[in-house]
Amino acid sequence: MSLTAHRGFARPHWVDRLERVEIACGRALALGLFAAASLVLSWVVLPWISLDEPDELARRRRMQRIVSATCRRVHGLVRLLGLHHDPYAGVRLPEGPALLVLHHSCLVDLMGLVGRMPQLCCVMRAGLVNSRLLGPVLKSCGHVSAGTSSESEGASLFALRTRIDEGFPVLVCAHEPKTLEAVASEPSLSVHDTANLARDH
Numbered sequence: 001m002s003l004t005a006h007r008g009f010a011r012p013h014w015v016d017r018l019e020r021v022e023i024a025c026g027r028a029l030a031l032g033l034f035a036a037a038s039l040v041l042s043w044v045v046l047p048w049i050s051l052d053e054p055d056e057l058a059r060r061r062r063m064q065r066i067v068s069a070t071c072r073r074v075h076g077l078v079r080l081l082g083l084h085h086d087p088y089a090g091v092r093l094p095e096g097p098a099l100l101v102l103h104h105s106c107l108v109d110l111m112g113l114v115g116r117m118p119q120l121c122c123v124m125r126a127g128l129v130n131s132r133l134l135g136p137v138l139k140s141c142g143h144v145s146a147g148t149s150s151e152s153e154g155a156s157l158f159a160l161r162t163r164i165d166e167g168f169p170v171l172v173c174a175h176e177p178k179t180l181e182a183v184a185s186e187p188s189l190s191v192h193d194t195a196n197l198a199r200d201h
Contacts, residue, residue, distance in 0.1 A: 026083030030108045033074045035133060041066065042136040049140075057166065061119065063140040068118035071111040084108050088194070093117055097164050099183055099191045100171040113171065113194070121163045122171040123156065123179060142168060146176060157182050164189060 045066060053059040078084045087109065093116055094100070100120070102110070114120055121142040129138050129145035144160055147153030160183050163170055172180045183189070 022083050026078045026081075027106070027108055029081075029083065030074055030078050030111060033077070034070070034107075034111065037070050037074070038134050038137045041070070042133070046136055046140055060140065060142050063137070064118045064120075064142070067137060067141050068115055072115035075108065075111045075115050078108060086112050088112055088116065094169060094190060094192050096169065097167055097189060098169040099189055100169060101180065101191065101193045102171055102173045103194065110171075117169060119168050120171055121160075121168045123160065123173065123176060126152070144170075147179070153178060 041063075046063065049059055049062055053062055075084075075086070079086055093113070100113070102113075110122065114122075121144065123144050123146050124138060126145045126147075128134050129143060142163055144156050144163070145152070147156040156179060160170055160172075160179070164183075170183065172183055
């Protein structure tokens with residue numbers, strides 16, 4: 001119990017506002033740094049790897065390792081500045097083909113997961129995956145665009161099943177119930193709730 005609650009005082013409103021400002025600053029910093037890194041990755045690193053590595057699967061794993069290292073550094077800086085608390089610190093995350101369910105799509109938390117799971121393939125908003133800035137890097141890492149129509153949903157499910165068959169873990173947000181239900185029905189696929197992973201630690 002907090003000291004203010006013990007003495008019967010209400011939590012000051014400015015404390016809540018300060019916490020919201022810290023969260024917003026952490027997310028803005030993470031997004032800005034990752035966007036800047038994506039420019040370098042899209043225009044320098046990705047073309048070089050495409051020429052150096054002809055195999056698509058090997059190229060994807062190579063880009064995933066680079067992006068994962070970038071996410072670890074950005075996420076670490078945000079935590080070092082005290083702008084974000086990592087709910088998955090010290091959590092043992094699954095390896096190989098698995099389904100992770102994310103209940104809130106916070107960019108900073110997502111970067112923390114990618115930083116710890118280099119091969120993680122995520123279902124992301126179509127606007128991000130198809131954007132000129134982030135799209136090339138996200139697609140090169142095997143991330144999938146969320147379906148916005150019945151046709152695109154079918155394409156997303158096919159891409160996700162392909163990732164699973166290739167041995168990649170996948171992450172789906174809980175607000176994508178159709179995609180989540182279809183992927184969770186895959187045989188011999190372990191399902192992990194990120195909220196439970198963080199709470200059980």
